[in-house]
Amino acid sequence: MRPLTADSLRGVWATLLLPLNADDSIDWVRLQAQADALGAGSLAGIYAHGTAGEFQTLTEDEFDRVNEVLAAVGQPFQIGASHPSAQVQLSRVERAAKLAPGAIQVIAPDWLPLNPAEMLEFLRRVSAAADGVPLVLYNPPHAKTAIGPRQLGELAQDVPSLIGLKTAGGDKAWFDEALRSGLSIFVPGHFLASMTSLGAHGSYSNVAALSPNGAVKYATDLEVERRIGEFFAAHVAPLQKAGLSNPALDKFLAAVGDWADAGTRVRWPMQSATPEQVAAARPDARRLLPELFPDSW
Numbered sequence: 001m002r003p004l005t006a007d008s009l010r011g012v013w014a015t016l017l018l019p020l021n022a023d024d025s026i027d028w029v030r031l032q033a034q035a036d037a038l039g040a041g042s043l044a045g046i047y048a049h050g051t052a053g054e055f056q057t058l059t060e061d062e063f064d065r066v067n068e069v070l071a072a073v074g075q076p077f078q079i080g081a082s083h084p085s086a087q088v089q090l091s092r093v094e095r096a097a098k099l100a101p102g103a104i105q106v107i108a109p110d111w112l113p114l115n116p117a118e119m120l121e122f123l124r125r126v127s128a129a130a131d132g133v134p135l136v137l138y139n140p141p142h143a144k145t146a147i148g149p150r151q152l153g154e155l156a157q158d159v160p161s162l163i164g165l166k167t168a169g170g171d172k173a174w175f176d177e178a179l180r181s182g183l184s185i186f187v188p189g190h191f192l193a194s195m196t197s198l199g200a201h202g203s204y205s206n207v208a209a210l211s212p213n214g215a216v217k218y219a220t221d222l223e224v225e226r227r228i229g230e231f232f233a234a235h236v237a238p239l240q241k242a243g244l245s246n247p248a249l250d251k252f253l254a255a256v257g258d259w260a261d262a263g264t265r266v267r268w269p270m271q272s273a274t275p276e277q278v279a280a281a282r283p284d285a286r287r288l289l290p291e292l293f294p295d296s297w
Contacts, residue, residue, distance in 0.1 A: 001076050003134050004102040006163040009184035010062065010201050011044030012192070012216045013078065014208035015052050016070060017251055017262040026062060031069055034260040039073040041212045045102065046073060049080030050166075050204060052250035056084060057267040063092060071099045080105040082138060087120060093129045096264050105136045105161060108145035116151060118160055127161045136164035136186075149177035156181040166204055175199040189215055190232060193225035209253040210285065214292030227288045235281040245270050256281045257293070 016038070019030035027056055036044050045107045047056035049063065058066070070077050079101045081092035086109035096104050105125050108114055114122060127135060132279045137155070137234035139147045147155070149223045156162050162183065169175070171188040175198040189205030196219075207228060217223040236249055236254075244252075252260045252273035264273045286293050 001100065001102050003132065004076075004078075004163060004185045005134070006182055007105065009136070009164045010257045012189070012203055012205045012208055013045045013047050013186075014038050014041075014043050014205060014212050014215070015050050015248075015250070016046065016048045016066065017052060017209065017254055018054050018066075018267070019262050020265040020267065022265075024265075025067075027263075027296060028069075029066070030261050030263075031066070034262055035069050035073050037260045038212055039075045042216045043075070043208065043212055044202065044216075045076030045078065046070060046082060047105065047204060048076040049082060050105065050138065051246045052206070052209065053080065054247050054267055055080055055082050060088075060091070064095060067096060067099055070204050071101070072103075073150075076102050078103045078105055078136065080138070080284045081126075082107040082285055084110040089124060090129050093126050094131075097129065097131045097133045101133060103136045104130050105138050105166065107138045108141075108147070110144050113144040113146075116154075118245070119145060119147070120155060123155060123159045123162060127159050128171055130161060132161075134161050134163040135159070136166055136184075137162060138166040140166075141168050149174060149181070152178055152183065153181040156183050164201075169195050169198075169200060189219075190225065190228050193220045193222045196220050206250055206253065209250040210257040211289075211292035214289070218291055224289065224291060231281075231285055234284060235277075239273060239277065243271065245272060248272050252278060252281070256285050258282070 019027040021027050048066050079096040081096050081104050083089040127155050133184045164184040166186045184201045186202050187200045189203045189207035192203040205215045251264045255264050255278040
């Protein structure tokens with residue numbers, strides 16, 4: 001596909017989730033079926049190897065094979081090259097670039113926080129390795145290196161291939177400063193409607209895990225967002241409080257949505273949601289959010 005730009009990186013993107021066998025190996029048949037289902041929908045595009053894709057657990061062979069599945073869907077795609085190791089991440093960027101994705105997502109290496117000079121050097125070298133493929137910086141709340149709006153603007157100026165930011169977002173003051181960077185700002189799916197009015201451009205969407213087409217159709221509907229929040233408070237927040245990880249929560253949502261068989265299993269040693277928790281949530285999801293589950297989808 002043609003490289004994305006800060007102006008063209010928009011909309012709702014969904015992630016590939018890892019369908020796992022009982023021995024934690026990837027079920028490639030189910031992964032292909034999931035990719036086909038996403039490719040047949042109305043999403044802006046598909047990506048792999050975000051947090052929900054359990055990128056830190058993948059071997060390099062698995063990383064490459066998932067990318068091959070993703071690239072063959074025939075839809076706009078992005079590849080997450082993220083890894084806690086800068087050296088592994090650099091190698092992933094080099095290999096991902098050969099598939100010509102619309103963008104490559106990267107994170108600050110994670111163990112020790114980077115100072116501003118180190119963060120700039122990291123992005124410069126990653127940009128060179130990407131060989132013309134633009135970059136999206138993933139800076140989640142739990143990142144060791146927290147990048148504020150002012151530093152974001154400096155990075156965007158010094159690394160022209162940086163086109164976007166995947167973030168938790170913030171208040172109006174945060175957006176006002178972050179938008180001066182000229183980057184495309186992507187926020188969580190369950191806040192996209194309210195944050196669009198602040199300047200958000202799209203989402204790598206957890207709501208798309210629940211209903212890919214519904215996440216697109218109702219992306220900016222504040223009333224649907226309110227009811228998504230009600231569902232999350234009743235069924236997602238308790239799992240989060242119990243210690244389940246974001247990958248487990250996204251697989252839980254996909255199981256509740258029942259649009260593809262990703263399963264709820266996450267890789268060892270992370271804990272998974274149970275079939276009983278999925279069964280308890282399904283009626284509430286359809287009662288609170290009937291728009292996301294029409295019979296025609």
